[in-house]
Amino acid sequence: MGRIGKNGRGSGGGIVRLWQREVGDLNPRTFKHRVGASEDLILRLSIHNKLEKHRGCVNTVTFNTDGGILVSGSDDRMVILWDWEPGRPRLSFHSGHTNNVFQAKIMPYSDNKNLVTCAADGEVRYAQILEGGPVETKMLAKHEGRAHKMAFDPGSSHIFYSCGEDGVVQHFDLRTQFATPLFTCKSFRGRSSYLATVHLNAIAIDPRNSSLFAIAGSDEYARLYDIRKYKWDGSTDGHYPVDSFCPPHLIGDGQVGITGLAFSNCSELLVSYNDELIYLFSKEEGLGPEPGSLALEPATTRSGSGSSSAAASDIDTDFKPGPQAYSGHQNCDTVKGVNFFGPNCEYVVSGSDCGRIFIWRKKDGELLRAMEADRHVVNCIEPHPHATVLASSGLEDDIKLWTPNAIEPAPPVNLDEVLTPDGIACFALDDYDCDYTDDDCDLDDADSDSDGDLDSDDDLDSGSGGDDDDDDDDDNAIASGPATPWEEKASPGRTP
Numbered sequence: 001m002g003r004i005g006k007n008g009r010g011s012g013g014g015i016v017r018l019w020q021r022e023v024g025d026l027n028p029r030t031f032k033h034r035v036g037a038s039e040d041l042i043l044r045l046s047i048h049n050k051l052e053k054h055r056g057c058v059n060t061v062t063f064n065t066d067g068g069i070l071v072s073g074s075d076d077r078m079v080i081l082w083d084w085e086p087g088r089p090r091l092s093f094h095s096g097h098t099n100n101v102f103q104a105k106i107m108p109y110s111d112n113k114n115l116v117t118c119a120a121d122g123e124v125r126y127a128q129i130l131e132g133g134p135v136e137t138k139m140l141a142k143h144e145g146r147a148h149k150m151a152f153d154p155g156s157s158h159i160f161y162s163c164g165e166d167g168v169v170q171h172f173d174l175r176t177q178f179a180t181p182l183f184t185c186k187s188f189r190g191r192s193s194y195l196a197t198v199h200l201n202a203i204a205i206d207p208r209n210s211s212l213f214a215i216a217g218s219d220e221y222a223r224l225y226d227i228r229k230y231k232w233d234g235s236t237d238g239h240y241p242v243d244s245f246c247p248p249h250l251i252g253d254g255q256v257g258i259t260g261l262a263f264s265n266c267s268e269l270l271v272s273y274n275d276e277l278i279y280l281f282s283k284e285e286g287l288g289p290e291p292g293s294l295a296l297e298p299a300t301t302r303s304g305s306g307s308s309s310a311a312a313s314d315i316d317t318d319f320k321p322g323p324q325a326y327s328g329h330q331n332c333d334t335v336k337g338v339n340f341f342g343p344n345c346e347y348v349v350s351g352s353d354c355g356r357i358f359i360w361r362k363k364d365g366e367l368l369r370a371m372e373a374d375r376h377v378v379n380c381i382e383p384h385p386h387a388t389v390l391a392s393s394g395l396e397d398d399i400k401l402w403t404p405n406a407i408e409p410a411p412p413v414n415l416d417e418v419l420t421p422d423g424i425a426c427f428a429l430d431d432y433d434c435d436y437t438d439d440d441c442d443l444d445d446a447d448s449d450s451d452g453d454l455d456s457d458d459d460l461d462s463g464s465g466g467d468d469d470d471d472d473d474d475d476n477a478i479a480s481g482p483a484t485p486w487e488e489k490a491s492p493g494r495t496p
Contacts, residue, residue: 036343041388043409049087051399058393061382064106073101096137097121102148109157118147124162141179151203153210163200182230183239201335202261216258220250222271243286247279260338264345272338278326328367329358334379341383351378370413
């Protein structure tokens with residue numbers, strides 16, 4: 001072990017500062033910035049706890065603003081609020097959705113009382129926790145096809161966006177009675193009529209400028225939009241972004257799509273491709289609002305190392321290094337997220353089809369960890385907002401919490417040992433012929449009832465009855481005009 005000075009520097013400096021914080025010699029804010037980025041802590045991440053109450057694949061895990069509560073949603077259509085550190089559910093309720101819950105989040109600055117959800121039934125729903133524990137849910141809007149993701153204004157308790165497989169981006173303001181469809185995302189060039197609409201998988205808001213948001217889906221481009229260019233009555237003409245991003249070698253590749261997006265605290269955009277790599281883009285690497293002209297010819301080979309092909313603009317011949325790439329994982333079977341980790345986004349994290357969690361150093365792409373998490377696919381990796389803690393979930397019905405509690409740091413990653421159950425090396429991105437889907441673990445019939453007990457540790461079906469087969473007649477209308485009035489239905493999560 002290297003020598004440790006009085007400032008805690010050395011091979012075990014992170015552990016020394018952890019001890020200093022525990023005895024009161026280091027305040028939490030200083031600890032966060034000095035120690036939270038320590039690779040020593042990253043190398044000591046191990047399972048702290050497993051949260052087991054869901055009865056289906058867990059498709060979403062998110063922390064509330066202060067990090068004390070973890071929210072999860074599942075194929076069982078239940079939403080659970082957890083006291084994650086002791087591993088106890090504090091509230092569970094039926095979401096009101098009729099299909100798999102894809103995202104659930106507590107609205108910021110709402111006293112942990114207001115949540116929104118989206119799901120495979122296309123609905124975006126609002127849940128309000130009432131005094132004493134009962135939960136009321138209502139539908140805000142409905143996409144045609146699955147609604148995969150929402151994005152939240154970090155400084156607002158009422159503004160968020162949704163996107164879906166219909167290509168529609170919708171804007172919500174909980175202070176009004178309307179959801180506003182902004183535009184339908186279209187391909188930059190018409191490959192064929194059925195690909196004219198880009199089926200959206202991901203949306204993210206820039207934390208440094210909440211007027212900017214990015215979307216991505218079934219083609220190779222991540223698109224950046226400015227909400228200030230859209231009128232609040234939804235009448236703005238056009239769907240063109242202010243900027244777009246794509247690795248040069250993927251321009252014109254009709255076989256790839258994007259499953260996950262994330263912004264760093266300095267506005268870098270992280271993009272995860274299916275059956276390809278993860279890439280990090282700075283603002284300077286944007287291709288402009290209409291990048292289709294940059295594609296000289298369709299890509300004929302898939303890059304397995306992150307290097308770019310000769311595809312480039314015939315106008316700008318100056319050498320550009322291209323975006324930082326992160327390789328080693330496999331993203332083929334499901335719609336996976338991607339995220340940053342660390343107090344200043346020093347690391348990149350992703351799940352993988354091989355059931356591992358991959359952690360890379362952001363600045364140079366070096367793979368630091370390939371942690372065995374599930375027997376099947378890991379889809380969701382959620383960092384704690386203030387601590388060196390990760391939550392993960394996937395095709396299994398539990399949630400795993402990871403903290404730096406291992407006695408010894410993990411050894412360097414041996415990629416030869418990182419194999420899928422079929423013996424396929426996860427780091428070798430062969431040209432797999434596969435489509436990503438969220439239907440790998442559909443729950444045919446979950447008799448999930450409501451539970452309105454804020455302190456209940458009972459099973460999820462201990463509460464008042466909720467009918468999973470509710471008629472959709474009053475919920476199946478989405479905006480045919482510029483705005484959609486909210487509709488309220490009898491909530492399965494309501495406790496008499």
